[in-house]
Amino acid sequence: MPPDEQGLSLPSPDRLSNINIYLIDDILSRLSFRDVVRVSTLSKDWQYICWRIPHVKFDQTVWKTPEDLMSPTIGFIPILESFLRFHRGIILKVTLIITSLIVCPDVDRLIFSLDTDHLQHFVLKLSFTYPPYRLPNFFFNCSALRHLYLKECEIQLPCFFKGFKKLIRLILKSVTLSSNTFESLISNCLLLEDLVLKDIDNLYPKSINAPKLGSFVFRGDIQLINLENVLVLSNVLYTPRELVLQDEDDFVNIFSSIPALECISWDFFEVNNGSTEVIPTRLPSALNCLKRLFMSWITLGEFFELSFALCIIRSSPNLEEIEIKVVTNVEHDVDKIFESIPALENLCWNYKYVQISKFRRN
Secondary structure: OOHHHHOOOOOOOOOHHHOOHHHHHHHHHOOOHHHHHHHHOOOHHHHHHHOOOOEEEEOHHHHOOOOOOOOHHHHHHHHHHHHHHHOOOOOOEEEEEEOOOOOOOOHHHHHOOOOOOOOOEEEEEEOOOOOOEEOOHHHHHOOOOOEEEEEOEEOOOOOOOOOOOOOOEEEEEOOEOOHHHHHHHHHOOOOOOEEEEEOOEOOOOEEEEOOOOOEEEEEEOHHHEEEEEOOOOOEEEEEEOOEEOOOHHHHHHHHHOOOOOOEEEEOOOOEEOOOOOOOOOOOOOOOOOOOEEEEEEEEOOOHHHHHHHHHHHHOOOOOOEEEEEEEEOOOOOHHHHHHHOHHHHHHHOOOOEEEEEEEEOO
16 A cells, blocks of 8 residues: 555655755855854755855854853954865855954965965955055965955055956955055956046055946045046046045046046035136037936035036037936925026926935934
């Protein structure tokens, strides 16, 4: 008599073990390292699968104890040693996030374990220290790197560095490096398409030579950045600390080197006109490709801030979308805002999408 007729149930198939290995890798890559370790205890098969995952992430959740009695540095080291001892296979992506430590743990130990021939994605987010953690020279052997994110560290390029030939995305936040180092790093990443620079610890001018760069995000002193060879750059987001205009050319030079610009966002607007008396009505060269313009923190009544915005609008014959956030010290409705800027009211009838919003300054 069959088992089901005897009132016995057949064992259910192990559906998890039959999942496509690529789907398993994708699922495991979305888990914390602690959860991956837990999954590895299910069986020997799962242990093997977990210890060969190509993506690994270390953050505070890995070594944080329930009572928070253990030093994070002490907790990090044995976990790292266990990982290095048991992992098998190629690691394509490594993420290390330590944002609450005064003293960085043994980061070098992890970096020296990297497979420099295969690593494609590396994220390093550290807490502020002085002096900052310096990337070891060994790291610059990573020939397959495509995505790089660095925060709170120092970069000094070794003499053998010839560039990250496959790098397409670079994010640098609160990173310390010289102008020469910066320029050499950027110019030797010939495939770079996406660049994010925020709060770079360098008060000297820096040039960007990136022929394939399509997107650029920058927070800091915009006048320290010189865009030299960015002929296909189309998407720009600026969050300048302050824009100081000593003469008219300072304004014109910001846009003269971005002929392919399609979308620009200018956040936290503050203009110091310095010795400049006039903002040009139009730029010498039209922004023929610009289609979307976003500006915020434009103060009603501030001549230079309004003139800045109007100059860009007038210089963009193919502009389709405008979004402007204005700051006011008093209550205004939208009609009052347009009445205070009649030139803006006349211009805005020509576009597909226009949004003017306001908020009060405290």
